[in-house]
Amino acid sequence: MMPDLGKYAGPVLWSYGLGIAILAALVALTLWQGARVRRALAEAEARVGKTDG
Amino acid sequence: MSIWEYANPKRFMQTTAGVLPWLAVLTVICLVVGLIWGFFFTPDDFRQGSTVKIIYLHVPAAMMAINAWIMMLLASLIWLVRRHHVSALAAKAAAPVGLAFTVVALVTGALWGQPMWGTWWAWDPRLTSFLILTLFYFGYIALWAAIEDPDTAADLTAVLCMVGSVFALLSRYAVNFWNQGLHQGATLSLDKEENISDVFWIPLVISIAGFILLFLTLVLLRTRTEIRSRRLSALLSREARA
Amino acid sequence: MIALLIRDLRLAIRAGGGFGLGLAFFLLVAVLVPLGVGPEAATLARIAPGILWVGALLACLLSLDRLFALDYEDGSLDLLVTAPIPLEGVVATKAMAHWLVTGLPLTLIAPLLGLLLNLPGQGYGALVVSLLLGTPALSIIGAFGAALVVGVKRGGLLMSLLVLPMYVPTLIYGAEVVRRAGLGMDGSTPLALMAAITAGAWALLPFAAAAALRANLR
Amino acid sequence: MIALLIRDLRLAIRAGGGFGLGLAFFLLVAVLVPLGVGPEAATLARIAPGILWVGALLACLLSLDRLFALDYEDGSLDLLVTAPIPLEGVVATKAMAHWLVTGLPLTLIAPLLGLLLNLPGQGYGALVVSLLLGTPALSIIGAFGAALVVGVKRGGLLMSLLVLPMYVPTLIYGAEVVRRAGLGMDGSTPLALMAAITAGAWALLPFAAAAALRANLR
Amino acid sequence: MELVVSDLDVARGGAVVLRGIGFRLAAGQALILRGPNGVGKTTLLRTLAGLQPAVAGRVSMPPESLAYAGHADGLKAMLTVAENLTFWAAIHGGHEIGPALEAMQLDPLRGRFAAHLSAGQKRRLGLARLLVTGRPIWALDEPTVSLDAASVGLFAAAVRGHLAQGGAAVIASHIDLGLAEADVLDLSPYQVRGDASARRDGFDEAFA
Amino acid sequence: MELVVSDLDVARGGAVVLRGIGFRLAAGQALILRGPNGVGKTTLLRTLAGLQPAVAGRVSMPPESLAYAGHADGLKAMLTVAENLTFWAAIHGGHEIGPALEAMQLDPLRGRFAAHLSAGQKRRLGLARLLVTGRPIWALDEPTVSLDAASVGLFAAAVRGHLAQGGAAVIASHIDLGLAEADVLDLSPYQVRGDASARRDGFDEAFA
Ligand code: HEM
Ligand SMILES: Nc1ncnc2c1ncn2[C@@H]1O[C@H](COP(=O)(O)OP(=O)(O)OP(=O)(O)O)[C@@H](O)[C@H]1O
Ligand SMILES: Nc1ncnc2c1ncn2[C@@H]1O[C@H](COP(=O)(O)OP(=O)(O)OP(=O)(O)O)[C@@H](O)[C@H]1O
Ligand SMILES: [Mg+2]
């Protein structure tokens, strides 16, 4: 079911590959940073013992 | 209640916590549908052959790269006028996303240019001004990174964003002094004047929607992270003084 | 104001003040490029306007990076901010002083370097005029950049990253003026546009720069 | 030594440490030149090797100027001189740290910029190799220059003047290597010469730089 | 001419360090700020000088009436003593530098580059700057750092003279300045520590 | 372990400022340098530290036995307190930084960037550096600048501890350090004024 890309297979596949890879990387980075900060904050608040926010 | 309610970090966190999941789901749907449709189920263009398929990444990315900067400009203005921390942090959060889109547009564009124009890169006005936009993204992010007092950094980057926008615009016109360039003009501007048939048009619109949603999702996520890290540093400096 | 101008000029010509260094750097670029690019006269002639302008740009930039940083480090900036003169005035004055010790000399020496890069004969007049109208913009834009990064150690490079993109329009128009003149065409349009940019920059950027400085001091 | 290397690397990646700024500057030069020179692909292709090398040179230079100045201003240098490690070692270590955060990244990103200046296809390999062998020389030569001007406020520009001439041989050979490769010729001779310069510089300049530092401190 | 500070909160690095400071200083009065290292003296003085915004509370005084002298002296190494002083005098409306040089006994050094001064000589020049500003209120941060006994005397005399002419001075210092008449404000009680009390201030409730 | 200085001449900026200084410092002794601003304390200490050559006379001590602390503390703003200290410890052969932090009560601040310290806190960190050098002879230039009374106490204690372990210290200071046992050397008598006496030394007779 893979479409026939003809002589332009290279550019097209590369575009989709790289493009999606970059976006995926961005998403991964965002999630990772989010998780890290959330954890650190939880610890800090546990230490200081505050609950609001 | 005024919309500024949402500018209160706490309020913002609560609201976005509710919205985000739906947004995320919608994003995935649009992106998957748009790109898969574009990649698998669209015919080749008679001139450009299968390379038209690149359009479904290239155009949305390029559009959002520009719009992201505009959104940052607005957020910066809000920060300077009303001093709502959330808007400053939102601008900070948007920058990397915009940069990533810029890179996608550049890469896909370059890969498209190779077969179409016989070169990866040409100093075409549109390309050039886009490259300059990329530079402004770099500068903006670097400035955030270089200054450690958060409010100072917010002010400085906001000013930079405003001044930078002006100069970005100026360069856009300046580069027109050269050749009119290889790059298509607004061939398929959104109000869909004819010269592109539905088969290309519909999936394109869907993936554009997907990119917009992706942008929103990521910005919200990152803003939440920024807010949390602000609270974190506040707590830490308290501890240090305790 | 005057006092400040005089002080900055005096500091510039004192030991280590870096007067004339901008010139020297300009010269070096004009020398290095042929060394890198190779000696064919035709090529050089074609790229001369661009290279000269890029050189001028970099020379300005390098001499700018410590424009406020020095005053910040030795505490003068705190005192200037609390002094009874508007901070915008301080910015403009310092930018002016910078132009006098950098932009102006650059303009005057440029024709010589034009020879090095064998710039076409008709280009020289245009070169001088365009630099004369363009370099003030470089100074004030750079002052804005310097205000942003004052307080950042090693601010120099960061500043170039911030400032150079803003130099683009001036650069394009400036080089365009010279190239057209070289080809015997009329360059009044780009010249006018460049002058407009310079005027606008001097009208607005002092305020932006002053705001940046205030933010940096607290 | 190791401690010093680690400290410098850490400082480089900390806020305001200016890691990656060298890169940004390199990119900027590669963008500005076409903006000044104009878009014709043919011209750009011809000047690409030279411009890329000049860009790398300047990027190194700018990131070097405060190499010792910062340690001098905050008094660390006094303490390093009196510390139980040879000053020559200190110089070499700091130069090495500088290369790791500047020269190496430059080398890796250079091919991309080659695209912007549409460098002929065969040139890329040569570009990377020549930079890999050449940039260490830039770092150590620059360290020597930085040692000479430490203590001079606004030293950056003065330093460029002292250093750029010393960069000339590296520049010429480096650009030559790339150009030859671009024309499909054999560039091994200039490459060898450049490598020799690099080796020699690393063998001798640390001593010269250490001497300069000692002189500057008293 | 009066400086009135009413329950003032000052912050440094995004966190409040002193809360609820209040005092009034009339012409002819001097106030000495005391407190352990890091209590917030410098922060308070910078806030008074308008170099950083107050978090809460208010500072009222006639406009452009305060002269600030911080840890750094604001001297140009490559200008001579006289040139440095003349510059600041000009900026503040061209007062005479002669008397100032007198008062700080800098006359013999007037032609010397600031780079060639010893630590204490630099400091004296920094203090001479105050005399040429002609401002009524002085805000001084550890003015006698690295001054010898004699110079501290000079400084005390200068301050007295200033007060006698209807001036006022707020001085942060760890050592005894020999200004018996000045009243002392210990900042320790106002210090904000990292405990619960710190958390509910309007300043950054949003963030912590 | 002994520091012997015999008729030493030191110069600054091309002119001899002190002539004929001589003293000997045995293990366990401390010497306090006094003298008005500009007499030449800093110059003398820098000469002892080997940062500048002596014009005449000799300084004898075991190699690499002297640790110098000048007006500047040699701290990196963007490194934390602990990182700064660890670096200097490593350079001097990896001593423990724990005790030093203890002694200067910096433990609570160990994770703080040096940029975020107050003047006095910075200074304390600068002194903690001495403890990790493990060097027997300390040469300190106005070590207590901007320290509060308590911190000066800490400092005195640290010096005593050092002396007790057979160390020695030369300290230039204007204020009383509370080191009763230390003997004092007033430099005024050795000062060279700009008169004829100054001209006849081997240093610049070539010119005069
Ligand atoms: C590195 C090279 C390229 C860059 C940086 C680039 C950049 C851009 C930008 C900035 C836009 C405008 C998006 C908007 O404003 O809505 C755009 C749109 C577009 N690009 Fe490219 N582009 C590149 C190469 C190409 C190539 C090679 C092609 C095809 C031959 C192409 C086809 C298009 C099309 C069809 C559009 C939509 C036009 C419109 O309706 O706005 N691009 N690109
Ligand atoms: N670079 C220089 N060139 C010429 N003279 C200098 C230079 N630096 C200092 N001097 C002079 O040398 C003398 C000694 O300076 P030094 O710094 O040793 O004094 P000091 O005893 O440390 O004074 P303080 O107690 O103020 O620190 C002073 O009179 C000073 O004016
Ligand atoms: N940039 C900063 N970010 C965060 N906290 C800081 C910063 N600068 C200083 N601090 C902290 O703020 C507090 C007040 O500092 P400040 O300099 O006002 O103290 P000070 O009273 O002047 O002390 P000293 O007597 O040592 O000069 C100190 O605890 C210090 O650690
Ligand atoms: Mg203080």
Ligand SMILES: [Mg+2]
């Ligand atoms: Mg001294």
